[in-house]
Amino acid sequence: MSSDPWGRVDETGTVYVRTADGEQVVGSWQAGSPEEALAYFERKYEGLVVEIGLLEKRVKTTDLSSKDAMAAIGHLREQVDAHHAVGDLAALRVRLDKLVELVGTRREERRAQRAKQSDEARHAKEALVAEAEELAGSDQWRAAGERLRALVDTWKGLPRLDRKSDDELWHRFSHARSAFSKRRKQHFAHLDAQREEAHKTKERLVAEAEGLSKSTDWGATAARYRDLMSEWKAAGRAQREHEEDLWNRFRGAQDVFFAARGSVFAERDAEQTENLKLKEELAGEAEKLLPITDLKTARAAFRSLNERWEAIGHVPRDARPKVEGRMHTVERAMQEAEEAEWRRTNPEARARAEGLTGQLQAAADKLKGQIEQARAQGNDARAQKLERELEGRRALLDQALKGLQEFGG
Template structure:
């Protein structure tokens, strides 16, 4: 607008009085001085008209922003501030029109705010309803995240009517705090429970550590098994890493003890076995003595029965080890063989009784010695035949079973020869110990010598 036009516009709303520039009254605002005439009155009016244009531009720029903005409520205070300045701003112009523009803007903003507050109230009531529905939840993680989202959205949501603000704020805060208080109490209880569980496990580990060096193997085994049962009953939900570390310590103490127990059992078994073997050997030695004494019995049928009983007893005694065991077995076998050979000899003698004139005790002994010599001769003949057959047998693998059988028979006949030879010595000892037969023995010996010299 040119200065001429501005001057005309200024004179509509202002005037000069006493060298001062005045704004005419409008609405409820009285006339007021806005400045002084510097030099020329019209120029002063134009100057204050320019100031009005500047103020009007500021108002219209604000109105434009309000129209373009979605959040009109944020401009309310600026509108009210400019509206308040209308009664103070030093300028000359149509302030009434600006007042109406700002008033309309203020009313529109307040209406928008009212609508937004209703919308905000609806939104916040929905958030309160959701928060109150979640306040008893035990989904601690998921609910915590959702309530945090609601709390952030609550802050972003605009205000509601002041009369309702305190009530809905309290309801929302109470619901959210109720959940987080429960969550805090739960994890405090859980932490305390985990500590109690941890203490129980540590106590069981400490007891196990104390027991692992014990030499009371039987009693400690029972105690450790009871500790293992207690460990299972503790339960709890410790972190996996912590649980594994505790179990490793607990198991190590038990493994240490039971490894010692295993070694002790092995040692005891060895000791028991050695004692068992020693007792068996002593028992077998006693059976040998009993078997060797059977030849002194007059009734060889009774001796044979007792020999068989001793053999049955021998089988029940159990094993013995070492070279001495083999020697004891050899003695026992020969002693029994002597009894059986002597029994066979007696059976043979009963079939060939001696004539009455040669039936003295010495004659009886001589007859038995001679019979044994005949038996030995027959046995040697058998051995010769067997050895001849063995020598003729080829080394083919198919003959191995037969070879083994022949070798076994040879060993048996040699054992019989040895047994009969020892029986002859036994009978000779009887003959030598018999006073009535001493002279006859001397004559027999001389006769035998003469025969050998011939």
């Protein structure tokens, strides 16, 4: 018979293990010595120790599921309870019980973690839905479209919720994307229609612009080109593949017209500049007639200058007031001289002037007599009143005499 602290072998070869409840039969051994029997079942115990240690490590350091961990614990417990090993089986049971507690703790931790992750995922998906619903009303088609695609990628990376919650949030998210896509499609369909209409309008404008390019009605055509440009801007943009070609044709037609007009205007400006020199020379000759002393000679000379002036033609617009003003000054002096000559030689006007002068002189003489009479009578007040009246008559008489002198009197 052989024994150790945890087991023994009797004379029949039966192997026992010692437990708190007494000895339990482990098995029988007939193939060798009792020591070999004990060593064999002790090795089986060590094997259980190793398996339990490995399971403890897996539970602590890996994501082994609670179900699989409990199944492995149950399997080991069956082996321990079968008493097919020699060793401290009670200690193994204690370790297995602690392992059950650890698995329970880890299960609760994972449940809490899943609940936390689920809550975080719910909030994240709700935020994605809220942003998608806001973007559904955006007119920033490119930026909003790119952002919605990014939101889809973010959604795919989030954990699933319970089916009902996940389906409800996804329905809202998908509806927002569909609403945006529908609005964007409608927008670009409308935009395509507008661009097609702009294309037709600009084809018409180009045709008219090309038709006007050889016109020589400079003012009216330039004004019409300005109107065409306003219509062009109001028409909006045509399709990209047509817009540049239409613009080049439209602008090219204008360039042809304005280049031709510019050439004509340049020639006209040169001619008008030369005309200005000639008219300045005539204005200088006219100014030499001043002051007018011989009206007849001056009138003939000015008439000849004016005929030459009219024959010359236009001068630059900005120079016109100054040079024409010089001729107008001479012309006004000529008119004033003619009016003075007419007054001097008009018999009726001379007679009226002589008559007025005579009447004023007679009235003045009469007032003098009345003043002398009033003083002789000692009526100074009446004499002073008559003197003031005489002063007024003398002032009128002086003016009348000056007018009479203009007639050579």
